[in-house]
Amino acid sequence: MAQVTLRKVVKKYDEVMAVRGVDLDIADKEFIVLVGPSGCGKSTTLRMIAGLEEISGGDIAIGGDVVNDVPPKDRDIAMVFQNYALYPHMNVYENMSFGLKLKRTPRNEIEQRVKQAAQILDITELLDRKPKQLSGGQRQRVAMGRAIVRDPKVFLFDEPLSNLDAKLRVQMRTEIKKVHQKVRTTTVYVTHDQVEAMTLADRVVVMNAGLIEQVGSPNDLYHLPATKFVAGFIGSPAMNFIPCQLEQAAGALRIRLNDKLSMPVPASRTKRYASFAGKPDLVLGLRPEHISETRPHAEPDQHDFDMPIEVVEPMGMETLVYFTVNNTEICGRVNPDAGSAAGQAMKLRADLSKMHLIDNSTGKVL
Amino acid sequence: MANAAIATGAPSRPVKYRSMSHNRRWAMRWSYFFLILFVVFFLTPPLYMLITSLKSSSEISAATNPWWVYKPTLSNYEELLGQNQYLIFFRNSALVSVCVVIITMVISVTAAFALARMKFWGSATLATGVFLTYLVPDTLLFIPLFKMFAFVRDTTGIELMNHWWTLIIIYPTLTVPFCTWIMIGYFASIPKELDEAALIDGASWMQTLTKIFIPVAIPGIIAATIFAFTVSWAQFLYPLAFTTSTDQLVLPVGIVTTLIKGDVFNWGQIMTGALLGAAPPLIIYAFLMDYYIAGLTAGATKG
Amino acid sequence: MADIAAPTATAAAGNRRSSLHKLVQRKSTIAFLMALPLILLIAILIVYPAGYAVYLAMLSKSMTKFVGLGTFEFILKRQVFWDVVYQSCLFAISAVIFKAIIGFIVAHLVHNIPLKGQRKWRGMLLVPWVIPPAMSTLAWLWLFDPSYSAFNWILAHFGIGAIPWTGEAGWARFCVILVNIWAGAPFFMIMYLAALKSVPEQLHEAAAIDGASWLQRIWYVNLPMMRNIIAITALFSLIVTFANFDIVRVLTAGGPLNATHIFGTWSFKVGIESGDIPQGAAVSLFMAPILAIAAAFILRDISRRGSEV
Numbered sequence: 001m002a003q004v005t006l007r008k009v010v011k012k013y014d015e016v017m018a019v020r021g022v023d024l025d026i027a028d029k030e031f032i033v034l035v036g037p038s039g040c041g042k043s044t045t046l047r048m049i050a051g052l053e054e055i056s057g058g059d060i061a062i063g064g065d066v067v068n069d070v071p072p073k074d075r076d077i078a079m080v081f082q083n084y085a086l087y088p089h090m091n092v093y094e095n096m097s098f099g100l101k102l103k104r105t106p107r108n109e110i111e112q113r114v115k116q117a118a119q120i121l122d123i124t125e126l127l128d129r130k131p132k133q134l135s136g137g138q139r140q141r142v143a144m145g146r147a148i149v150r151d152p153k154v155f156l157f158d159e160p161l162s163n164l165d166a167k168l169r170v171q172m173r174t175e176i177k178k179v180h181q182k183v184r185t186t187t188v189y190v191t192h193d194q195v196e197a198m199t200l201a202d203r204v205v206v207m208n209a210g211l212i213e214q215v216g217s218p219n220d221l222y223h224l225p226a227t228k229f230v231a232g233f234i235g236s237p238a239m240n241f242i243p244c245q246l247e248q249a250a251g252a253l254r255i256r257l258n259d260k261l262s263m264p265v266p267a268s269r270t271k272r273y274a275s276f277a278g279k280p281d282l283v284l285g286l287r288p289e290h291i292s293e294t295r296p297h298a299e300p301d302q303h304d305f306d307m308p309i310e311v312v313e314p315m316g317m318e319t320l321v322y323f324t325v326n327n328t329e330i331c332g333r334v335n336p337d338a339g340s341a342a343g344q345a346m347k348l349r350a351d352l353s354k355m356h357l358i359d360n361s362t363g364k365v366l
Numbered sequence: 367m368a369n370a371a372i373a374t375g376a377p378s379r380p381v382k383y384r385s386m387s388h389n390r391r392w393a394m395r396w397s398y399f400f401l402i403l404f405v406v407f408f409l410t411p412p413l414y415m416l417i418t419s420l421k422s423s424s425e426i427s428a429a430t431n432p433w434w435v436y437k438p439t440l441s442n443y444e445e446l447l448g449q450n451q452y453l454i455f456f457r458n459s460a461l462v463s464v465c466v467v468i469i470t471m472v473i474s475v476t477a478a479f480a481l482a483r484m485k486f487w488g489s490a491t492l493a494t495g496v497f498l499t500y501l502v503p504d505t506l507l508f509i510p511l512f513k514m515f516a517f518v519r520d521t522t523g524i525e526l527m528n529h530w531w532t533l534i535i536i537y538p539t540l541t542v543p544f545c546t547w548i549m550i551g552y553f554a555s556i557p558k559e560l561d562e563a564a565l566i567d568g569a570s571w572m573q574t575l576t577k578i579f580i581p582v583a584i585p586g587i588i589a590a591t592i593f594a595f596t597v598s599w600a601q602f603l604y605p606l607a608f609t610t611s612t613d614q615l616v617l618p619v620g621i622v623t624t625l626i627k628g629d630v631f632n633w634g635q636i637m638t639g640a641l642l643g644a645a646p647p648l649i650i651y652a653f654l655m656d657y658y659i660a661g662l663t664a665g666a667t668k669g
Numbered sequence: 670m671a672d673i674a675a676p677t678a679t680a681a682a683g684n685r686r687s688s689l690h691k692l693v694q695r696k697s698t699i700a701f702l703m704a705l706p707l708i709l710l711i712a713i714l715i716v717y718p719a720g721y722a723v724y725l726a727m728l729s730k731s732m733t734k735f736v737g738l739g740t741f742e743f744i745l746k747r748q749v750f751w752d753v754v755y756q757s758c759l760f761a762i763s764a765v766i767f768k769a770i771i772g773f774i775v776a777h778l779v780h781n782i783p784l785k786g787q788r789k790w791r792g793m794l795l796v797p798w799v800i801p802p803a804m805s806t807l808a809w810l811w812l813f814d815p816s817y818s819a820f821n822w823i824l825a826h827f828g829i830g831a832i833p834w835t836g837e838a839g840w841a842r843f844c845v846i847l848v849n850i851w852a853g854a855p856f857f858m859i860m861y862l863a864a865l866k867s868v869p870e871q872l873h874e875a876a877a878i879d880g881a882s883w884l885q886r887i888w889y890v891n892l893p894m895m896r897n898i899i900a901i902t903a904l905f906s907l908i909v910t911f912a913n914f915d916i917v918r919v920l921t922a923g924g925p926l927n928a929t930h931i932f933g934t935w936s937f938k939v940g941i942e943s944g945d946i947p948q949g950a951a952v953s954l955f956m957a958p959i960l961a962i963a964a965a966f967i968l969r970d971i972s973r974r975g976s977e978v
Contacts, residue, residue, distance in 0.1 A: 081562070082559070087564075099566075099567035103568055146567075393781060394783075401790055404794065405794060407851070408793070408796060409796060411808035415807075432819035474707065480701070484697070486700040487697060501960060502715055503956070505932065505936065505956065506956060506960075507722070508941075510718035510721040512940075512941065571696070596801075602918070602919075606918075618801055618804060618915075631814075637807070640807045643804050644800040647799050648796070659863075
C-alpha cells in the first residue's frame with residue numbers, strides 16, 4: 001500500500017511562495033503527472049515528496065505515515081532526474097546497486113534484483129559500461145533501473161525526458177508506460193510537456209502559480225477543463241479564446257462575436273448558460289478541430305461562416321488555417337483538400353456543441 | 367576584362383587577392399619563428415644548468431666556451447649524490463612535501479565539500495575569506511611566526527625552531543587556501559542532482575563525499591595535489607628563516623647556503639644540485655601537464 | 670487513508686518543527702566540523718600572525734616597551750626605506766606589465782599554430798614556472814657571474830665589453846626584473862591561452878566578414894572578451910611579485926648597496942638577520958595596503974565573472 005497524500009502543502013523561499021497550499025490524494029499503483037509551465041511549483045512539490053526540500057507548511061504522507069521530518073533515504077522512494085544523475089565513476093551495475101549496498105543488502109540478493117531490473121529495461125548487456133559510454137536513451141533506462149532495483153513505495157520522475165531528442169522522447173515515453181504496467185509502483189511524474197502528461201497519466205494534475213488548477217483523467221481535462229488556464233494549456237494547437245457576448249433574444253440564447261457574426265447556443269447548453277446572458281467579460285472557447293471546412297448538408301449545432309484566411313499551415317494529415325475575429329487570432333483545422341489559400345475567403349463551420357463559455361474575470365469555465 | 371567576363375559568364379575579379387592559404391601559411395611561419403625565440407629565452411637557464419652540471423671544475427675555470435661541454439663528465443652528480451648532506455636535504459624536502467600534501471588534501475577536500483555543498487551559517491563568507499587568505503604572502507607572516515615559535519618554546523618547552531618537521535605545520539598556510547578554492551570550484555561544477563541521488567540512495571554526508579564526490583573530482587584532486595607539492599617543494603623563505611643546522615635544511619635552502627661557501631662558488635655542483643632539485647616538479651609536470659595546467663587556471667576561471 | 674494521515678499529522682505537529690529544526694542543525698553542525706580544521710589553520714597560522722605582526726611592529730627594538738607607531742615613524746625617516754619603496758614599485762609594476770605583454774603575445778602565437786602542435790609548445794613554454802624559483806635563479810646567478818658570465822662571453826664576440834650584471838645598481842635592478850619576468854610570464858601565457866580558447870570562433874569569423882584585420886580582431890574581439898582574466902591575472906601577479914622574496918634574495922640579496930631590496934628581502938634582513946623584529950614586522954606591514962587594494966579588485970572581478978555566467 002503506497003498512497004501519497006498532500007495536505008495544504010506550502011513552500012516558501014524567503015518571501016516567495018513557490019507552492020501555496022496543495023491538496024492531493026494519490027492512490028496506490030496510480031500514475032500521476034504534475035504538469036504546468038515553468039515556475040508553477042510542480043518540481044518543488046515533487047522535491048518535497050522526495051524530501052529534498054523542506055516543507056514550509058502542511059503535511060506529506062507516504063503509505064499513511066507523515067514523512068515531513070523523515071530524511072529522503074528513509075522515505076522509501078526512488079527518483080529519476082532530468083539529467084539522470086548517474087554516478088559517472090561507477091558502471092551501470094554499480095550505479096543500480098549503490099543504494100542497496102548502502103543498505104547492506106546481501107550480495108546475491110543485490111545481484112538478483114539488478115539482473116531482474118536490467119531485464120525489464122532490456123539493459124542486461126550494458127551492465128559493465130560506464131555512463132559516459134551510453135547514449136541518452138540508455139542512460140535514461142539506467143536511471144530508471146536504479147529506481148526499480150530499490151523496489152520503493154513511490155517512483156518520482158523529474159522531467160526525465162527533457163534531455164532527449166524528440167524521437168527518443170516518444171519512444172521512452174512508451175517505455176516508461178510499459179515499465180509502470182509491469183511493476184505497478186505508485187508514480188509521480190513531473191513534466192512541462194502536456195503531450196507527455198496526457199499520454200502517460202492515469203490522472204493529470206495541472207498546476208499554475210503554486211496551486212493546483214485541476215485534477216482529472218487526460219480525457220476529462222481535455223474535454224471538460226475547469227478553468228481557462230487548463231483549457232488553454234492542454235491541447236495543441238491551443239484552444240481559441242474569442243471575446244463574446246451572450247444575448248437573450250426572443251427566447252433564444254445567442255453567442256455574439258461581433259456585429260456581423262452571431263450563432264445560437266446549442267439546445268443542450270441553453271439551460272446551463274441562461275443565467276449568464278448579458279454578463280460582461282465572457283470568452284468563447286473553441287478548439288481548432290471544432291472549426292473546420294463547411295460540408296454540404298447542415299448539422300445541428302454547427303454554423304457556417306465566411307472568413308478571409310490570413311495564414312495557411314499544411315501539416316500533412318490536416319491543414320491549419322488562421323484568421324482574425326475581434327482582434328484575436330483564431331486557428332482552425334481543415335481537410336488538406338478543402339482548398340484553403342492565404343488571402344482568400346473560405347467557408348468554415350464551427351461546432352458549437354463542443355464550445356466552452358468562460359468568465360474571463362474569474363478564469364472559470366461556466 | 368569586364369567584356370570577357372560577360373562574354374564567358376564567369377565572375378569577374380576586380381581586385382587580385384592573395385589566396386587565404388597563402389596568408390595563413392605566412393602567419394604560421396611568423397608564429398613559429400617568434401615561438402622559437404621565446405622558447406630559447408625560456409629554456410636557456412635550465413639548459414645552461416644542464417651544460418654546466420656536465421662540466422668538470424677545471425673546464426669551468428678554464429673559461430672556454432660556456433655554452434659547450436668539451437669533456438662531459440658525471441663527476442658532479444657522483445660527488446653530490448655521494449654526499450650524505452645532499453641526500454639529507456633531498457629526504458627532508460621529500461618528507462615535508464609528502465606530509466604537507468596529505469595534510470593539505472585532507473583539510474581542503476573536507477572543508478571544500480562542506481563549503482560547496484552543505485552550507486552553514488557564514489559558509490559563504492568563509493569561502494571568500496579562504497580566497498583572501500591565499501593572497502596573504504609568506505613575506506608578511508614569517509616574522510610573527512618566528513616570534514610565535516619563541517613563545518611556544520617559552521610556554522611549552524617544545525622547540526619549533528630549526529626542525530624540518532616544523533615546516534610541515536607551516537606550509538599548509540600556503541597550500542590549503544588555494545587547494546580549498548580549487549576544490550570548491552570543482553565540487554560546485556558537479557551537478558546538484560548527483561548528491562540528491564546519493565541522498566535518496568541512503569548515503570550519509572561522509573559517504574557522499576568519499577563514495578561520490580572524491581571519485582568524481584579526481585582530476586581536481588590531482589591538480590590540487592600537484593599544486594600543493596610544487597609549492598612545498600619550492601618554498602624558500604620559511605626554511606631559510608626557521609632552519610639553520612645542515613641536517614634540518616630542505617633542498618632549496620640547502621643548496622643556496624651550503625654549496626655557496628663564502629666567495630668560493632663550485633658552480634658545477636651548484637648547477638647539478640639545482641637541476642636535481644628541480645627534477646621532481648619537472649617530472650611531475652612532464653607526466654601530468656594537463657592536470658598541472660588545470661590547477662593553475664582554476665583559480666580565476668572558477669568561483 | 671487521508672483520514673488516518675490527517676490526525677497523525679496534527680498530533681505530530683508540535684514536535685515536528687523542532688525536530689526538523691534539529692535535522693537542519695545537525696547538517697550544518699557536521700558541515701561546520703568538516704570545515705573546522707580549515708578555520709583553525711587560517712585563524713591560528715594566518716589571521717593571528719597577521720594581527721600579531723601589527724602588535725610586534727609597535728614594540729621597541731628590545732621588545733620590552735610598547736612604542737605605538739614609533740617604529741613606523743622611524744622607518745619613514747630612513748632613506749633606505751624610500752629606496753625600498755621605489756624599488757618595490759619599479760620591480761612589481763614593470764615586471765607585471767612585461768609579463769602581461771609577453772604572456773599575451775605568446776598566448777596568441779600558441780593559439781595561432783595547429784592544435785595538435787600546441788601541447789608541445791605550451792609544455793616547453795611553461796618550464797620556467799615549474800622550476801622552483803630559488804633553483805632557477807641560481808642558474809641566472811651563474812649566467813650573470815661577474816667573471817664567467819655566459820652572456821658576456823657572447824657579447825665579447827660582438828665586441829661589447831663585459832656588463833656588470835649584478836654588480837652595478839642599474840643593471841642589478843634590470844636583472845632582478847628580467848628574472849622575474851622570465852619566471853612569471855609563462856603563468857600569464859597559460860591564463861591568457863585558456864581565456865583565448867573560450868572566445869567563440871564564430872566571433873572571429875563574424876569579425877573577419879565585417880572586414881576586421883587580425884590586429885583589429887585582437888583589439889575589438891579578443892581583448893574585450895579576455896578583459897576580466899587579464900585583470901585578475903595581472904592583479905594576482907602584482908600581489909605575488911610585490912611580495913617576492915626568492916629571486917631577489919638569491920640573485921642579489923638586496924645589493925649592491927641595498928639597490929635591489931624590496932619589502933620582503935629588506936624585512937628579512939632587518940627582522941631576522943639583524944634581529945630587529947619590530948622593525949622587520951613594520952617593514953613587511955607596509956605591503957599590506959597595496960596587497961589589500963589589489964585583493965579587493967580581484968574579488969570584485971571574480972564576482973563579476975561569476976555573475977556573467
